[in-house]
Amino acid sequence: MPVGTPVTPRKLVCSLCKFARTVFAVTTTEGRRDRRKRQTRATLSTTALRMVAEHGLDHVTVDEISEAAGVSPRTFFNYFGCKDEAVVGNAVVDEARLDARLAAVPADVPAVAALRTAFAELVDDIQADRDLWSLRMQVVERNPALLSRLVTIGVRNERTITAAVAARLGLPGDHDYPALVAAVTGAALRSCLGQWARSGGTRPLTDLVDEAFAALAAGLPEPAHHP
Structure with a gap:
């Protein structure tokens, strides 16, 4: 890019996401045990989701999910507290991984752009599992009882993001700014997921998230009106 060329929020966000995919691919190390646990x-979660989609939330048990997944109920409860949590379980933001990804982003990058960079792998994973995430949204829509579980996870994720942003900026945990950043970026992600699902995935989720975070970074300017 020529010297003096202005960098728009969209260009900054996209450049940082490319940076994230390169750096995290090189620096992220995962032991065999951690990889097995994640798998x-x-x-x-996938087994629970598919079984609930087929049979209904009230007609699937933890024992049945465990048997279908090839593990014991005891192993199931090592990962999830209940059946509902398993159905929506992959929506949890991992605190340690988020901290590591934020730490890899240069310190002079603003918080919103830094979070978009840190979320790059998560967004890529969701996009790669488009059919599964679409099914998850359908299951939640058909089973309102799962909404409370999603709300709980959302609150937990916001606290995780708030703490990570506060640590990055050197602010106290009760400062308003990290909580505000966590709230607006979380809302942006949820909005993008909804738009992506409603469109049937016709636009890449990564593009939608890039646009949303660029709009946040630019102060949410009103979109141009089209006749």
């Missing part, structure tokens, strides 16, 4: 958790 087991994903298998349990």
Whole structure:
């Protein structure tokens, strides 16, 4: 890019996401045990989701999910507290992974852009599992009881993001700014997921998230009106 060329929020966000995919691919190390645990958790969640989609939330038990996933009920409860949590379980933000990803982003990058960079892998994973996430949203829509579980997870995620942003900026945990950043970025992600699901995935989720975070970074300017 020529010297003096202005960098728009969209260009900054996209450049940082490319940076994230390169750096995290090189620096992220995952031991065999951690990888196996992550795979087991994903298998349990996917199994629970598909069984509930087929039979209904009230007609599937933890024992049946465990048997179908090839593990014991005791193993199931090592990963999830209940059946409902397994159905929506992959929506939890991992605190340690988020901290590591934020730490890899240069310190002069603003908080919103830094979070978009840190979320790059999560967004890529969701997009890669489009059919599964679409099914999850359908299951939640058909089973309102799961909404409270999603709300609980959302609150937990906001607290995780708030703490990570506060640590990055050197602010006290009760400062308003990290909580505000966590709230607006969380809302942006939820909005993008909803738009992505409603469109049937016709637009890449990564593009929707890039646009949303660029709009946040720019102060949410009103979109141009089209006749």
